[in-house]
Amino acid sequence: MKTTRTLIYGAVTAAMMASANAGAAVGAEEASKLGDTLTPIGAEKAGNGDEIPAWTGGLTEAPAGYKGDGRYVDPFPGDQELFRIDQSNVDQYSDNLTPGQVAMIRKYDDYFMPVYETRRTATYPEFIQAKSKKNATSVELVESGNGLQNYQTAIPFPIPQNGLEAIFNHITRYRGGSFTRNVAQVTPQPNGDFSPVKFTESFTERVALQDYDPAEDPNVMFYFKQTITAPSRLAGNVLLVHETINQVKEPRRAWLYNSGQRRVRRAPNVAYDGPGTAADGQRTSDNLDLYNGAPDKYNWELVGKKELYIPYNSYRIASADLSYTDIIKPGHVDQSLARYELHRVWHVRATLKDGERHIYQVRDFYIDEDTWQIAVVDHYDGKGNLWRVAEAHAMQIYDAKIPAYAFETLYDLLSGRYLVMGLTNEEDNPYEYGTERSSREYTPAALRRAGVR
Template structure:
């Protein structure tokens, strides 16, 4: 039986897919980069009715007093309108199915829609290298491995299929590395707030302009290290992940009680994350993490949609988790939505593979290749989980970035907040350039050394 809160979604999804299929990507004309298109493939022009403005370079200058988590360049903006259960039908074609489901499921859930600000800048080096290497990136014969691509460049600025769009997301520019104190949060059924606080270190070797080919990074896409600070029962746990361009990720876990590092092949795909009450899978980290081998990816085209954007109110360090994390959903006063063009990719599990999510629908921002929203379906075709990302321009790296992520489980009627930085003391986006995050930190011996100190 279909869950009652999902009853209106079939028609809405069909309408969306019909629209995006009509707007499928044109044949790649790379001469358009930097002309009709931005250097990484977005449409420079605004839309017909002016609700999406032209891209003019993004937010390249830091506002007065700016630092990550402090300051909002669009603080004076007021909502144009709000979408809730009363006017949902009017906006269905502009919403992912998951947002419509959340509005239907939870009284009081709403989207405040603000003026569209195309704030995402593009570093000059990334623009130049994307133009230089456009057309040279290559997918392997198995249909998903990345065999050739240059660093600090969007590999497929005019994607011709879904797998190319996925690699644009996975290799999007967010500087060489970053570090932050983040929290993993959920409300218990008794309304108590559960929090796991940890250090997060992320290293992106493919954001380095010295990289000419996959061999220059030993096939590494990204390295992630999570060091648990609290609660006391888990303090000292560490998780290390190596994500690859051509194979399944490798993972290691350090348990302080055992004082040993163990390889963790199960820390991948749809294995539940510890402490999530089975509400969150490993490959939902950062919206999507890991190998692309279990799905077929279909590029449905581009669509104007209402999506989270310029999330400065959300990431502001004046916020406290008790006020942010409501029982059923995130405090609606801190989330900002705008109308943007997004690439839409539908992923379906391959016939010879398995995954708890039989289908996923991804929505990527055209200006940054960030992943803003994911709808996830079970094997019966029912919408099961809904993920929502954050996005904000960081002038110090001349690019947009994301930390805060939400995952709503429509069946369990609970949700997870991941990567929240508001109460953490450190939010450092330039750690990779300045050596505070480097390749030497991300190996099993370092886990052991950190655990024994």
């Protein structure tokens, strides 16, 4: 298999020169490319003439075997592995890998990346596509890039002019309006031993609330509630978050209900590099979803666009036919169950500002152009050493037209440990979209009721 090329697209040259601390909407002529040469949310429609095909609308119909139960069966069961990238040929493919991906291959003799045919399955509902096009000419970064003006929903910057706009596309991307999911998180020991922590999570975008009022709480983007259901020593603990858009002006509101103490308290450390919930020190708060929260601690650079092998269409590894012990192995997940494809990604580099503190000095984000979901992140410590590597195993929720993660991983290259968040293989009712909710369900007063064992 010949080496694929890395491309730095000329179309992003102007964006690379733009300031990362200010943003202006693009003009009507530029926005007219959306739905023409660009997809409605800003990806290049055309293929690369080789491995990446043209985008033709994404995967919009469920395969015949899907029962509508939130267990997303593989729509491409006949696809075969084309080749794999391992220690024997990693140099040949390094232009289309991140330094972190290369480091994982070099660290573990049994770690490899199985590569499959590229299928551009991503799409969003038509109203989100239409709203994204309108956003292109109206939404702006304000207050030193910490807030958005004229934004309600969808992709705010389908034609990004700088790195901060690109990262806001990930932070604010449409996740289905409202959903409930039952998932597990594991933090294996170096020998592969693990005990899952299980969660029931509910998410509702503010505009999707039954009692939505545009004038009420306009800085809130979404509401999130996470209830631990296992193990018994943690069961009943609940985290509630009101996610604000401008978190410098108004920090994220978070509360914790402790089932043992039966009390609710504010949780100011659920942000930045505060410890992740029940994660055994293996992730920070802003590692969840590969990145979340306020961007003010970093300078954001739009490095360019390139072609990268990333986890994609990860239905097989999310199958209910697999147990967690089938997936979780020493050092990493069972890569034989993974699926990688060549896709175009935006490369955004975050560098810690002078005077700010965070355990990650530099973070390199690689954002899928078809979804605005982050696919891979390389994290560097204060000495400039590559430390942690995150990957999101993506799949399209075809019955709701929503890109999502089957699960996300975070590998520690130094300790040999890792974290997996979002596993559903052994869970009942893994996903339910379109749940009707009101703001009353996301108040601190509702926490105690949700936390009763």
